[in-house]
Amino acid sequence: xxxxxxxxxxxxxxxxxxxxxxxxxxxxxxxxxxxxxxxxxxxxxxxxxxxxxxxxxxxxxxxxxxxxxxxxxxxxxxxxxxxxxxxxxxxxxxxxxxxxxxxxxxxxxxxxxxxxxxxxxxxxxxxx
Amino acid sequence: xxxxxxxxxxxxxxxxxxxxxxxxxxxxxxxxxxxxxxxxxxxxxxxxxxxxxxxxxxxxxxxxxxxxxxxxxxxxxxxxxxxxxxxxxxxxxxxxxxxxxxxxxxxxxxxxxxxxxxxxxxxxxxxxxxxxxxxxxxxxxxxxxxxxxxxxxxxxxxxxxxxxxxxxxxxxxxxxxxxxxxxxxxxxxxxxxxxxxxxxxxxxxxxxxxxxxxxxxxxxxxxxxxxxxxxxxxxxxxxxxxxxxxxxxxxxxxxxxxxxxxxxxxxxxxxxxxxxxxxxxxxxxxxxxxxxxxxxxxxxxxxxxxxxxxxxxxxxxxxxxxxxxxxxxxxxxxxxxxxxxxxxxxxxxxxxxxxxxxxxxxxxxxxxxxxxxxxxxxxxxxxxxxxxxxxxxxxxxxxxxxxxxxxxxxxxxxxxxxxxxxxxxxxxxxxxxxxxxxxxxxxxxxxxxxxxxxxxxxxxxxxxxxxxxxxxxxxxxxxxxxxxxxxxxxxxxxxxxxxxxxxxxxxxxxxxxxxxxxxxxxxxxxxxxxxxxxxxxxxxxxxxxxxxxxxxxxxxxxxxxxxxxxxxxxxxxxxxxxxxxxxxxxxxxxxxxxxxxxxxxxxxxxxxxxxxxxxxxxxxxxxxxxxxxxxxxxxxxxxxxxxxxxxxxxxxxxxxxxxxxxxxxxxxxxxxxxxxxxxxxxxxxxxxxxxxxxxxxxxxxxxxxxxxxxxxxxxxxxxxxx
Numbered sequence: 055x056x057x058x059x060x061x062x063x064x065x066x067x068x069x070x071x072x073x074x075x076x077x078x079x080x081x082x083x084x085x086x087x088x089x090x091x092x093x094x095x096x097x098x099x100x101x102x103x104x105x106x107x108x109x110x111x112x113x114x115x116x117x118x119x120x121x122x123x124x125x126x127x128x129x130x131x132x133x134x135x136x137x138x139x140x141x142x143x144x145x146x147x148x149x150x151x152x153x154x155x156x157x158x159x160x161x162x163x164x165x166x167x168x169x170x171x172x173x174x175x176x177x178x179x180x181x182x
Numbered sequence: 183x184x185x186x187x188x189x190x191x192x193x194x195x196x197x198x199x200x201x202x203x204x205x206x207x208x209x210x211x212x213x214x215x216x217x218x219x220x221x222x223x224x225x226x227x228x229x230x231x232x233x234x235x236x237x238x239x240x241x242x243x244x245x246x247x248x249x250x251x252x253x254x255x256x257x258x259x260x261x262x263x264x265x266x267x268x269x270x271x272x273x274x275x276x277x278x279x280x281x282x283x284x285x286x287x288x289x290x291x292x293x294x295x296x297x298x299x300x301x302x303x304x305x306x307x308x309x310x311x312x313x314x315x316x317x318x319x320x321x322x323x324x325x326x327x328x329x330x331x332x333x334x335x336x337x338x339x340x341x342x343x344x345x346x347x348x349x350x351x352x353x354x355x356x357x358x359x360x361x362x363x364x365x366x367x368x369x370x371x372x373x374x375x376x377x378x379x380x381x382x383x384x385x386x387x388x389x390x391x392x393x394x395x396x397x398x399x400x401x402x403x404x405x406x407x408x409x410x411x412x413x414x415x416x417x418x419x420x421x422x423x424x425x426x427x428x429x430x431x432x433x434x435x436x437x438x439x440x441x442x443x444x445x446x447x448x449x450x451x452x453x454x455x456x457x458x459x460x461x462x463x464x465x466x467x468x469x470x471x472x473x474x475x476x477x478x479x480x481x482x483x484x485x486x487x488x489x490x491x492x493x494x495x496x497x498x499x500x501x502x503x504x505x506x507x508x509x510x511x512x513x514x515x516x517x518x519x520x521x522x523x524x525x526x527x528x529x530x531x532x533x534x535x536x537x538x539x540x541x542x543x544x545x546x547x548x549x550x551x552x553x554x555x556x557x558x559x560x561x562x563x564x565x566x567x568x569x570x571x572x573x574x575x576x577x578x579x580x581x582x583x584x585x586x587x588x589x590x591x592x593x594x595x596x597x598x599x600x601x602x603x604x605x606x607x608x609x610x611x612x613x614x615x616x617x618x619x620x621x622x623x624x625x626x627x628x629x630x631x632x633x634x635x636x637x638x639x640x641x642x643x644x645x646x647x648x649x650x651x652x653x654x655x656x657x658x659x660x661x662x663x664x665x666x667x668x669x670x671x672x673x674x675x676x677x678x679x680x681x682x683x684x685x686x687x688x689x690x691x692x693x694x695x696x697x698x699x700x701x702x703x704x705x706x707x708x709x710x711x712x713x714x715x716x717x718x719x720x721x722x723x724x725x726x727x728x729x730x731x732x733x734x735x736x737x738x739x740x741x742x743x744x745x746x747x748x749x750x751x752x753x754x755x756x757x758x759x760x761x762x763x764x765x766x767x768x769x770x771x772x773x774x775x776x777x778x779x780x781x782x783x784x785x786x787x788x789x790x791x792x793x794x795x796x797x798x799x800x801x802x803x804x805x806x807x808x809x810x811x812x813x814x815x816x817x818x819x820x821x822x823x824x825x826x827x828x829x830x831x832x833x834x835x836x837x838x839x840x841x842x843x844x845x846x847x848x849x850x851x852x853x854x855x856x857x858x859x860x861x862x863x864x865x866x867x868x869x870x871x872x873x874x875x876x877x878x879x880x881x882x883x884x885x886x887x888x889x890x891x892x893x894x895x896x897x898x899x900x901x902x903x904x
Contacts, residue, residue: 061333071197071238078189107333114233116226137331143237143255150321160328165240165248177328 058084058182063175065090066097066111066123067141072164076110076141079168083175083182094118098126101133108137108159108179113149121149124156137178141166197238198291199504204231205284209573212280216273225268228276229258235283244290247283250301253308254279266311274580275307281577349435351409351418356430357401366425372405374421379411507603510563517557518848521752524553525845525869554846557752565600568647568656571609572597575617575645582621583641589629590621590641599647601654605726605746609656612719616658616742617643619716624660624740635737637661652770654748659741665734667691674700692732696720727849727863729881745880747849747863755847755876757868758824759840761811764874766847766866771879773825773833775841783818791818793835795825804837805877808886809861828880836879845869849876860885 063080065088067073073090080088089106091097095118097109109127113120120140127133140153140161150161159178162171176182211228214221236251258276260266268276282304289296353375357368372383386404396402409418415433422431528546536542572594583590601609620643626632629639642661647654667688674680674694686694694700698717723730728746747753755766776782782794783802791802802823806812815821824836847866861882862875 057333069200069234069238071193071200071241072234074189074193074196075241078193108331114230114237116230135331137333143233143240145321147321150326154326157329159331161326164237165243174328178331179333180330 056084056182057180059086061085061108061179061182062087062106063089063108063110064097064101064106066092066094066109066115066120068092068112068115072112072141076171079171082168083172085182094120094123094126097123098130098133101127101130101136105132106136108139108175110139110141110175113140113142121153121156121158124153124158128157139174139178194242197242198287200238201235201287201291204235205280205287206570206573207231208280208283209576212273212276213576215268215276216270225258225262229255229262232258232283235287239290242290246296246301247286247290250279250286250305251283253305254283257308257311260312272311275304275311277577277580279304279308281580349410349412351407351411351415352432352434353407353409353418354404354430354432355407355422356404357425358428358430359400361401361425361428362399364425364428366428368401368403368405371421371425372407375407375409375418378413378417378421379409381410382408505563510560513560514564517553517560518752520553521557521846521848522867522869524549525847526871527869528845529869557846561602561748561752564603566603566606567598567600568606569597571606571613572645572647574610575613578614578617579621579643582618586622588621588625588627588641589639590625590643592617593642593644594646595644596647599649599654601647601746602748605654608722608726609744609746612722612744613645613656613658615716615719617645620658620660620662620740620742623662625662631663635663649748650745652748652768654746656744656746657741658744659739661739664736664738664740665692665695665732667736670694689733692734695732696730724858725851727851727878729878753847753849753866753876754844755866756824756844757842757847757874758838759842760809760838761806763809763811764842764868764872765805766874766876767824767826767836767879768876769844771826771828773827776823776825776835778818778821778823778837780819789814793818793823795833795835800825800833800835802835802837803883803886805882806837806839808882826879828883834879834883836882847874847876 063085065073065076065080067076067090070092073092077088077090087106089100089104091100093115094111097111101109109123111120111123118126120142124138124140127136127138137159138157140149140158141164142149142161143164145161145163150158153161160174162174166174172182208228208231211224211231214224215228232251232255236248236255239247239251254276257266261268261272266272282301286296286301355368355371357366361368372381375381376383384406386406387402389404390396390402415435418433419431422429524546528550531542531546576592576594579590579592621641624643625641626635626637632641633639644657644659644661646657646659649655670691671686671694674691674697675682675684677699679694679697679700680686695716696719698715700715700717720730723744723746726746728744731743731745732740733743734740753766754769756769756772758765758767776793776795778793784792784794784799786792792799793802802818804814804818807814818837821837822840824838824841825833826836827833847868849864850866851864852862861877861879863878863881864876866874866876868874
């Protein structure tokens, strides 16, 4: 079985359009196990019981931004090993640097093409 | 309509819907800032709204939108990070940018060409706010070394360090030919094995030969065991120590036995109108359990702290489904048909002479109740708060006050008042016109004029909405100089709109503003004088089954009041007889019914009567005479009278000939080709297929007031082709 058949991914974005775009792209890659949620706290709660291999999260979200989510993931016993890709509208140096320190696996600047997303994911998990 | 087979088109459509919500949040946030909000979250909300629009626009390659949103967002980011102060001038730019952004969204949505000039001025204004070159330091993908992650596809490593899970072994135990002969008993072995941990044992019968070939002393079975136990492989092999060589034993560590949590996929895109979100089900789902699909509100994308809290309590998020308006329209029409059909059925059952206690009649009653419930529910679907409409008006105020150089503030009230969606849509144009009028004509020309009149230099336009006696009242008022009646009168005379010798009351003069071709602006201004007068406004309101009235006080201001029906579809009516006609009166205006005695009626002067109702006097009108169905009667003794409440709070008594029934009627609009007969709001079809006119009582009374010049039937002017 190819990696894409088995990998589980969670998409976190407060904008349903963005969630739709990402999940649509993942679907086009043949990735079937995709969950999505609109905010960090829900993502954390869900990941406790339904672990995934990779979290793809937007940076700019109310209440808990992408890096705050990453921090929570890295300090959570069950989630510290999960892959994390940050989607950001602005690849601000400070944000990326902060992300690197927190153990961000990769980032992707919006807007992106599906192939960019694929390359970004493959850089983290290997060939899909 | 989007192509349902194209998921991208669907996402694009949902993006524009989401944009409307973001733009609304943006407006709200900017307004809060303008009102002096100190909350840091306010500017965050404003920033995020623009940022999200930019993000989505980028995905769909809407370059002009991205470009503008990007610059706007950059400035907002500076404000957010306290590097820039949102002065009132800056806020003005922000509002204009929000307006422009909303234009761009609409233009992109409708694939229209982008007007270049407008945005450039705002971009320049934004750049000016940023001051010296603003450095944006961005990281490129090359600068970042992606960090690989070791994947275990059973997900054990995610948990292994945290909480060592119990190892799991797959064991295959295949007894050899001599196992029984040596006195070994597989059952004992399996029992010992099971004692080590949790064992799932299945017996494989596939090697069992047909009965005629079966040797009784030969073992044929083999067992597959899945053992979950915190032990080593050696400990497992120990169990089989005594049968070593007498059996085949395979032990494989199969890793951590994690129960596979169900993950719900995004549902396949098939219905573009309904956005269903499938979040991961929170609890692990038992295998074979049906997959649970929750419908959550896409807008819950920005959950407030309390909403998040509610979710934690497992209360479940509020469900929202987006539905194509056409489907609702169809439902409304069907409900209309249902109501008519129910009335017809009631009529035939009645004519069949059934006892009111018969099953059929009881069933009918239940049917009527259900019909009413369905109708209410359907109407509720169509109801929307007027907030979006009011937000649009705040833009009109900003633009029009800037155009005429006045300082104007818009106050709104009752934004949450719900009105039928169609009504909201069709109110936009008339309200726009009224707001422009209020800013342009209503308010004094200069701040100095206002201050001379003892008012603040900033003019005030007030927009309110409220529910009152089953109707929606929307008012536009200004605190300007009020209507200059002598001037209005002289203009009307000079344009030959009224006879030169006409002697009019104040309210009649005010109403001259509604005459076609009336315009008080001495010169056509940029704003209101576009050849569209208040007469067009009035026509649009009347087409919605509404009324518009005007009150003005010299020096204090002018108020336009629009009264609209709550719904355009169905009405609770009282079916009455007048002369030989069947008419319908809205039930909510009827206070009580009376039968007139000999001494109840008093004549004030010929043709004017009042009726005594519990110590008070109420003016009496003969509906048949008012509508021209018959000539006045000698006496009203014995007549049936309906006591009705009018919108201005007064009461009136209407003489009618009989009451047939109370029932729901479906409102059918009268064609534009009819003259607007005063007092007639619409028509309906009754149970027997007969057509009956629906009265507007306030209008009937108004039309009956003597010397009215305004409500003579006038040829309708079409506002727009519908």
